[in-house]
Amino acid sequence: RLRAWNRDDSAVLRGWVALFDAWSLVHPSPEGIEATAVAEAVEAVPQVLSLLQLSAGPVPVPALLDLLGQRVAELHEERCEVPYGPREQPAPATTETSADLNALLLDWALEGLAAVGALTLGAGNATLTPLGNWAVWVKLEQICVAAQSPAGNIEQPAADMLLGCARLTPGPARAEYRAWLAARPVGSAVTELLAVARGEDALLRGLAFEALRVVGAPAEPVVRSVVTEAPLRPYALLWLAEYEGADPDDAQDVLSREEATWLWVDTAAAVADHGETGLLVRHLDSAVQGTVPALLDEVRAVGHPRTVQVLVALAAAHPDPALAKAVRRAAFQVHTGGA
Known part of the structure; x- marks a missing residue:
C-alpha cells in the first residue's frame, strides 16, 4: 500500500481508513477500566461520530457525553440475561459513578480519534475534520447500500450470492453486488470472489468478475496478480482493460487469439x-x-x-x-x- 501511494490516491484513502478503523488501538485505553466497559465505548462511538457528522460543526462535549451514555445504557439493556434461580446481585453502580466512567471513556475516544486525524478538539467541543467527515459519510453510505438488497443475498457466501444474481438483469445484479460488498471488508470480499472464480463453474467465474467490476480500484492489485493464472487470465485482462478506460466493446482487443478462444x-x-x-x-x-x-x-x-x-x-x-x-x-x- 505504501508503494502505491505515489501513484494511487485511492490507496492513500484506503490506508487512512484502516487507521481510522483502528483508532482504539492507536490510543491505549485508560488503565484500571474493565475490558467490557472499553468495548461498550468502542461500540457506542459510531453514534457519537454520526452526531458530529450531522452537526457539520463543533459539538459540545456534554452533548456527546449524553449520547454516549444513552448508547451504553442501550447496550446494557440489549445484553441483559434472565437469571435462573436465586443469586447474589452486585450493588448497582451509582449514576455519578457511571457518568464519571463514561466521561473518562469519551475523553479517551475523542483523543484517539483526534490522534488519527478524524476530529479536532476545542475548548469543550469537538469537530470532525474533512477527512473524518468523509469517512463517516462512507460508512453510513455502506450501511444504506447494504440495506438495499431486494433479492436478499447479503448474508450468503459468494457462490450462492452469484447464483442468486445469475438470472437478474445487469442493473439489479449490480445492486446486489454492491449490497453484498458493503456488508463485508473489501479485502475478504475480493478474496472470496476470486476463490469462486477459480472453481469449476464457468458461470460463477464470469459473474465473479462482474462483481469485481463493482469493487473497482481496491480490486485492481489482486486482479492484476491473477493474470498469470490461465483460467482467469482472459477475465483479468478484460477487467483491467475496462478499469483503465477501454470501451467494453473494444476490450476484447487486449486478448490474444488463443485467450479469446479459451474464453469462448x-x-x-x-x-x-x-x-x-x-x-x-x-x-x-x-x-x-x-x-x-x-x-x-x-x-x-x-x-x-x-x-x-x-x-x-x-x-x-x-x-x-x-x-x-x-x-x-x-x-x-x-x-x-x-x-
Whole structure:
C-alpha cells in the first residue's frame, strides 16, 4: 500500500481508513477500566461520530457525553440475561459513578480519534475534520447500500450470492453486488470472489468478475496478480482493460487469439451448464474465428478442460445436421487425442 501511494490516491484513502478503523488501538485505553466497559465505548462511538457528522460543526462535549451514555445504557439493556434461580446481585453502580466512567471513556475516544486525524478538539467541543467527515459519510453510505438488497443475498457466501444474481438483469445484479460488498471488508470480499472464480463453474467465474467490476480500484492489485493464472487470465485482462478506460466493446482487443478462444469455450461451458440450447447455438456468432471449421481447429488446440463437453452439447443443440456432425467429430478427436 505504501508503494502505491505515489501513484494511487485511492490507496492513500484506503490506508487512512484502516487507521481510522483502528483508532482504539492507536490510543491505549485508560488503565484500571474493565475490558467490557472499553468495548461498550468502542461500540457506542459510531453514534457519537454520526452526531458530529450531522452537526457539520463543533459539538459540545456534554452533548456527546449524553449520547454516549444513552448508547451504553442501550447496550446494557440489549445484553441483559434472565437469571435462573436465586443469586447474589452486585450493588448497582451509582449514576455519578457511571457518568464519571463514561466521561473518562469519551475523553479517551475523542483523543484517539483526534490522534488519527478524524476530529479536532476545542475548548469543550469537538469537530470532525474533512477527512473524518468523509469517512463517516462512507460508512453510513455502506450501511444504506447494504440495506438495499431486494433479492436478499447479503448474508450468503459468494457462490450462492452469484447464483442468486445469475438470472437478474445487469442493473439489479449490480445492486446486489454492491449490497453484498458493503456488508463485508473489501479485502475478504475480493478474496472470496476470486476463490469462486477459480472453481469449476464457468458461470460463477464470469459473474465473479462482474462483481469485481463493482469493487473497482481496491480490486485492481489482486486482479492484476491473477493474470498469470490461465483460467482467469482472459477475465483479468478484460477487467483491467475496462478499469483503465477501454470501451467494453473494444476490450476484447487486449486478448490474444488463443485467450479469446479459451474464453469462448469457458463461456460456452457456462451456457451449456446453466443456459438454454438456443443460447449455445447463438454463442457461435461471438467466436473470433468467423467460420466453424476455423473455430473447431483452434478450440481443439486451446486445451480447455471442458472442450469435449462443450462440443458435444453444441452438436446436440445445432439444427444443421452437417455442422452437428463436424462438431461431434471434433469432440471425438479431442477425446481420443487425435489430430
